[in-house]
Amino acid sequence: MNLVRAELERLAARRFVQLMVVLLVVAFAVTVVTTLGGSHRPTEAELIRAQSQAAQEVQRLELAHNRCVQIKAGTVTPVENDYLPRDCAQIDPARSEQLPTASDYLSGVFVFAKEAGPLLYFLIAFLALFGFLVGASYIGADLNSGGVVNLLLWRPRRPTVFVAKLGTLLGGVLALSALASVAYLGAFWLIGQASGLTGRLSGEFWASLGAVWARGLVLVLFAAALGFAVATLGRHTSAALGTVAAYLVVWELGARLVFQILQVARPDRFMLSSYLGAWLTGEVRFWDGTACGSGISGFCDGSYTLGWAAGLVVLVVLTGALVAAAFAVFRRRDLI
Numbered sequence: 001m002n003l004v005r006a007e008l009e010r011l012a013a014r015r016f017v018q019l020m021v022v023l024l025v026v027a028f029a030v031t032v033v034t035t036l037g038g039s040h041r042p043t044e045a046e047l048i049r050a051q052s053q054a055a056q057e058v059q060r061l062e063l064a065h066n067r068c069v070q071i072k073a074g075t076v077t078p079v080e081n082d083y084l085p086r087d088c089a090q091i092d093p094a095r096s097e098q099l100p101t102a103s104d105y106l107s108g109v110f111v112f113a114k115e116a117g118p119l120l121y122f123l124i125a126f127l128a129l130f131g132f133l134v135g136a137s138y139i140g141a142d143l144n145s146g147g148v149v150n151l152l153l154w155r156p157r158r159p160t161v162f163v164a165k166l167g168t169l170l171g172g173v174l175a176l177s178a179l180a181s182v183a184y185l186g187a188f189w190l191i192g193q194a195s196g197l198t199g200r201l202s203g204e205f206w207a208s209l210g211a212v213w214a215r216g217l218v219l220v221l222f223a224a225a226l227g228f229a230v231a232t233l234g235r236h237t238s239a240a241l242g243t244v245a246a247y248l249v250v251w252e253l254g255a256r257l258v259f260q261i262l263q264v265a266r267p268d269r270f271m272l273s274s275y276l277g278a279w280l281t282g283e284v285r286f287w288d289g290t291a292c293g294s295g296i297s298g299f300c301d302g303s304y305t306l307g308w309a310a311g312l313v314v315l316v317v318l319t320g321a322l323v324a325a326a327f328a329v330f331r332r333r334d335l336i
Helices: 002-013 015-037 044-073 112-145 147-154 158-195 203-234 237-262 272-281 308-332
Strands: 283-287 303-307
Touching: 002 015, 002 158, 015 112, 015 158, 112 147, 112 158, 112 203, 112 237, 158 203, 158 308, 203 237, 203 272, 203 308, 237 272, 272 283, 272 303, 272 308, 303 308
Parallel strands: none
Antiparallel strands: 283 303
8 A cells, every 4th residue: 555655656746747737737728718718608699590590401301301212212303413322211310310400500609519529539639648658657767767676675576566556557547537527528518508508418418428438538548558568668758659659650651551552451440540439439430442343333332330349359458468568577677
């Protein structure tokens, strides 16, 4: 217990961690002030006009669906501009997940229900970067400066020290991320109440937002553990930064270009970013340009999806393998 408390104090006292927290607060404040300055309470005339536009759009969608059904039945002759999907149910407003609402036609009005998702994704991206950098610097600086050696003189059991450091890092990052996200969304909810609209805050909305929030916190923990593991393997903070930079340039950019030239089928399934997006959003859809070749006639759907389960498996395997390797190296390597 004393070791964990000591590691918490060391983590909180690190200047880099304090700098990252300041940057988090500054980014949060800038976003809030910008949003507050660009929003206003809609007038009655604005609401009436927006409601009318939303109703007209819904009516247009219903007419387009009815015309599609009539064309498929052969009672109406199609014209050049008619959009005919394979199944008219695809454009049925009654089956649409989200129909046009008045908030979609309000200019200069912050609507919490519409903006909460993108704002949360922005915060999760920042927190994931925060977790990775803090995790890498937390162990990297100690290994490079000899701080781990001094700690082992007090607690000579290396496995205990490794687990305490990693557990303290993950616990601290999780607590900070949870508090920051609650404060962040709470501030924008207050903006919606005072200088905008809250929108439709149904149970389905909160469930969806809560699922993204929970997956985001897990992603932040993965990022922190990856930074910690790579820096342990490389014995320096810069090893983690260099590894990420090399991966982005060589694989995400270079290999993607090679796959495109060679016309490899479904290239996005080989990219870590695809699985990150699948885990965070629940499902991502990609287009495979090689699926619909010249020999295929008629309708061809070249799209494919990656779900959150595949993203979770990839993240667990990658993080688990690197942490296990870092643990093995930490136990046996000469730290002096």
